[in-house]
Amino acid sequence: QKYSKSAIIGIVGMLIFGTGTMISAKMMMETSACPEYRENEYKDIQKWEHGECPRYLLKKFEKPWYQTFVMFAAMVFCLLGHFFDLFYNDKKAKQLAEAQARGERLDEKIDKKVKHDWKAYTYIGIPALFDMAATTIMSYGLVFIDVSIMQMLRGAMVIFCSLFNVWCLKRKIRPYQWVAVFATTVALILVGVSCILSSNSSSAKPWDEQLLGCFLVVASTAIQASQIVVEDMLLSNIAAAPLQVVGMEGAWGLVTTLAIFWPIFSFAIPGPDHGHMEDISDDFYMVADSPSLVGMTVLYFFSIMLLNWAGMIVTQQTSSVVRTIFEAVRTAFIWIVNLMIFYVFAPHSVYGEQWTTFSWIQLAGFMLLTFSSQMYSGYVKYPKVFKYVFNDQKYEKLETKDEEENLV
Numbered sequence: 001q002k003y004s005k006s007a008i009i010g011i012v013g014m015l016i017f018g019t020g021t022m023i024s025a026k027m028m029m030e031t032s033a034c035p036e037y038r039e040n041e042y043k044d045i046q047k048w049e050h051g052e053c054p055r056y057l058l059k060k061f062e063k064p065w066y067q068t069f070v071m072f073a074a075m076v077f078c079l080l081g082h083f084f085d086l087f088y089n090d091k092k093a094k095q096l097a098e099a100q101a102r103g104e105r106l107d108e109k110i111d112k113k114v115k116h117d118w119k120a121y122t123y124i125g126i127p128a129l130f131d132m133a134a135t136t137i138m139s140y141g142l143v144f145i146d147v148s149i150m151q152m153l154r155g156a157m158v159i160f161c162s163l164f165n166v167w168c169l170k171r172k173i174r175p176y177q178w179v180a181v182f183a184t185t186v187a188l189i190l191v192g193v194s195c196i197l198s199s200n201s202s203s204a205k206p207w208d209e210q211l212l213g214c215f216l217v218v219a220s221t222a223i224q225a226s227q228i229v230v231e232d233m234l235l236s237n238i239a240a241a242p243l244q245v246v247g248m249e250g251a252w253g254l255v256t257t258l259a260i261f262w263p264i265f266s267f268a269i270p271g272p273d274h275g276h277m278e279d280i281s282d283d284f285y286m287v288a289d290s291p292s293l294v295g296m297t298v299l300y301f302f303s304i305m306l307l308n309w310a311g312m313i314v315t316q317q318t319s320s321v322v323r324t325i326f327e328a329v330r331t332a333f334i335w336i337v338n339l340m341i342f343y344v345f346a347p348h349s350v351y352g353e354q355w356t357t358f359s360w361i362q363l364a365g366f367m368l369l370t371f372s373s374q375m376y377s378g379y380v381k382y383p384k385v386f387k388y389v390f391n392d393q394k395y396e397k398l399e400t401k402d403e404e405e406n407l408v
Contacts (some may be wrong), residue, residue: 010313018330020303026147030350032058033290036282064139066283074304075250082243123234128252130227138220144213148335152191153217155369160225176386180376190365197358242312328370
């Protein structure tokens, strides 16, 4: 199939910015900087200026709530794209109306205008809470595991979407899809086992922390699947443009993060970060202390914003086949880039991933995961074994709904 230039730009953009999002998120967590000086904690050490703390006090920027904050802030900026689109369409509509009044015939069309509905702005707040929980838990998991492992474990979305669609939405799953779900489960087990076995390498976390990281990522995927079900129940009959949905979800998420959850985790819940689960003041101090963290924050911000823009183009101008294949390509690209970072761009540093003996197990899991996702979507068929009926409305929504998950 031949795609337009804008579709190709969207596909390339999703690959580049999708990879940039994951890579920058992990590199941010691996970067060390000076913590904020606290007299009660460092009373035997002279107060330091930015970047001048003793080397042994440098700590990694393992700040999941900070990344959640940046993600929602980037999503809010998608509203600018939405309003620009409205302005552009209104202007083009006036030009076409004036041309028609002069008796000119034009083949140019304008996009259908989506009415602003207060329900859309209100109801989006509920999925935003699910998104916030899923993103933060996934970020906690990313602290302990490699980003390629995390990306592959997100394949559990197929499992949870299938279960929730059967239990909550009373939809049916075809027999070949259940086989694909089983194959996906086996693939995820292989990926998880490779992660735990590789814990013996010098750069990896201990096996129990690796196991915790895998569990957190799978749990966050279950929450994302729940988000899809909630969106289906709340937003299916509400007219809203794609960038409007993304932007309002970001606005709700940003407000609840800043006003409720970040303060709670920073002041009310004890933890390892200056006595808190995550110290807000220390977050911004460390970012100001490190040009690398500033650069990665900017990269993360624009990657998320542009990823949503590219995703909108791909959704509008390509088929579900492209989006399904893209997920496998993006996962492979993330893994390859991480290997190149470790062996080429920043040799044997804290950044990137190294290839171990157990990476072959991860590769086998990835290949099985790719195959199972294609089988689940019906692109890999076994007509002598399974019956394929694609005009049944009981299945139709299930085929496409889990493809509309958040791209981040």
